[in-house]
Amino acid sequence: MxxxxxxxxxxxxxxxxxxxxxxxxxxxxxxxxxxxxxxxxxxxxxxxxxxxxxxxxxxxxxxxxxxxxxxxxxxxxxxxxxxxxxxxxxxxxxxxxxxxxxxxxxxxxxxxxxxxxxxxxxxxxxxxxxxxxxxxxxxxxxxxxxxxxxxxxxxxxxxxxxxxxxxxxxxxxxxxxxxxxxxxxxxxxxxxxxxxxxxxxxxxxxxxxxxxxxxxVADAAFMLRPGLVDVQVKAWIDKQRAQGRVIIGFNVHPMLIKDASVEQMDQIIRRCVEAIQGASRGRDVAFLLLPHDYRNALGDAACLRPIHESLSHDAGVHVYYLEGKHRAADIKALAGQVDGMITGRMHLAIAALGMSVPTLCLTYQDKFGGLIRHFGLPGDLLLSPSVFDDDEALETAVVHFVDKLPMLRQLVAAHKAEVMRLASGNFDLGVHETA
Missing domain, CATH: 3.40.50 (Rossmann fold)
Structure with missing residues (x-):
């Protein structure tokens, strides 16, 4: 009826x-x-x-x-x-x-x-x-x-x-x-x-x-104590560093485009592959692909695994995909091992910034603006999903991010103590501070 x-x-x-x-x-x-x-x-x-x-x-x-x-x-x-x-x-x-x-x-x-x-x-x-x-x-x-x-x-x-x-x-x-x-x-x-x-x-x-x-406040996750670094990943990172490479964490996921179609998913994957390949040309850089969400079709593996598969046969690219499921504390410890983080998950950005690592954010739901403001970081570190519609936009942003890492690291270090103070306010049950 x-x-x-x-x-x-x-x-x-x-x-x-x-x-x-x-x-x-x-x-x-x-x-x-x-x-x-x-x-x-x-x-x-x-x-x-x-x-x-x-x-x-x-x-x-x-x-x-x-x-x-x-x-x-x-x-x-x-x-x-x-x-x-x-x-x-x-x-x-x-x-x-x-x-x-x-x-x-x-x-x-x-x-x-x-x-x-x-x-x-x-x-x-x-x-x-x-x-x-x-x-x-x-x-x-x-x-x-x-x-x-x-x-x-x-x-x-x-x-x-x-x-x-x-x-x-x-x-x-x-x-x-x-x-x-x-x-x-x-x-x-x-x-x-x-x-x-x-x-x-x-x-x-x-x-x-x-x-x-x-x-x-700042996000309570800033207060999370880092856990243990995966032994195999640490060995790969150490090998890359011994060869003089900068290590970049990389994360992307289906929710960057709401109700993404198969075609849109393919485009996200293709642009990320092109960006990593472009950043690897003429630079000593290696990419660690880090899932931060394990929820089936919405999980990060839906994008990261095919990116890894596409790049694994490219001799000019150095890339590692983190298999399995891991706790947030261990991912935070791992985030502290990289030189820069590129991510579409805000809490992976928080994990990295909490370990003094600069972050380039692929944004959705306008959540990231306040986060980078906490650290005094420039607005060009916020990339909208439209970046996937342009042939070169993501590659250009990744290249600029890698090149600016020393300056960005100084900014993060200068603001971290105040951010941690704000994060501790999550557990302060005193009077309200603002009206």
């Missing part, structure tokens, strides 16, 4: 009906939220925190994108330093995500279905005995990917804060066009919830969108 109605009704009428249903669901959700706020019973949390509750940005995969792994690991490291006996629980979806949470040593907390979500929050907060709630805002809080999921996070943060739980969003970015309906949620959240924005541009956009108070 639904298919029949969809087929015979005008598109405008179908869209009106869909919008009306969404509006009704939103009003009901707000009504349930109001009831939950009234039922909150406040208690005093332990100091230092003994029970940490984490709400990840992707409750389906938890850490398929290594940026999530980096932020989670940095937070857990921070709280473990404050209390050796801290116990950690994590919200997740049922199924595979539960296993991921358990493998990290955390207790899984299944996110309730939408129609019972709000009513379950007090029970969850009581069962987890949460002293502190950390929510990973990452790049989702403008609603670009999942407005309903953002609403769930905001309601969770509000109810937790009203129950006395110390509550904060780790530094997140905010794009230029947030989903308008989310303003009603942001404006109702308890002033005790700490919203951390990870760059000045995002902070300005957030303040224009909502009356909620916010703080300027």
């Amino acid at each position: 639904k298919r029949l109605l969809k087929a015979i009704l005008p598109a405008a009428l179908t869209e009106f009906a869909r919008s009306a249903r969404a509006s009704a669901r939103r009003k009901q959700f707000l009504k349930e939220w109001t009831s939950a706020r009234k039922a909150c019973v406040r208690r005093e949390p332990s100091t230092p925190s003994q029970y940490l509750l984490i709400f990840p940005s992707d409750p389906w995969t938890i850490s398929g994108a290594l940026g999530d792994d980096a932020m989670i690991s940095a937070a857990v490291q921070h709280f473990a330093e404050r209390s050796a006996s801290v116990s950690t629980s994590m919200f997740c979806r049922p199924g595979l995500a539960e296993g991921v949470v358990k493998s990290c040593g955390f207790h899984p907390v299944i996110i309730p279905e939408r129609d019972s979500f709000v009513g379950s929050l007090q029970r969850i907060l009581s069962e987890t005995r949460a002293d502190e709630l950390i929510l990973l805002g990452a790049d989702i809080m403008d609603g670009y990917y999942d407005p309903a999921g953002v609403a769930d996070m905001l309601v969770t943060a509000d109810v937790a804060a009203r129950c006395g739980v110390r509550t904060s969003f780790l530094g997140f970015s905010f794009n230029e066009y947030p989903v308008p309906e989310l303003a009603a949620f942001y404006n109702r959240v308890s002033p005790e919830v700490r919203f951390n924005l990870r760059d000045e541009i995002s902070l300005q956009r957030f303040q224009q969108f909502t009356s909620a108070k916010a703080n300027l």
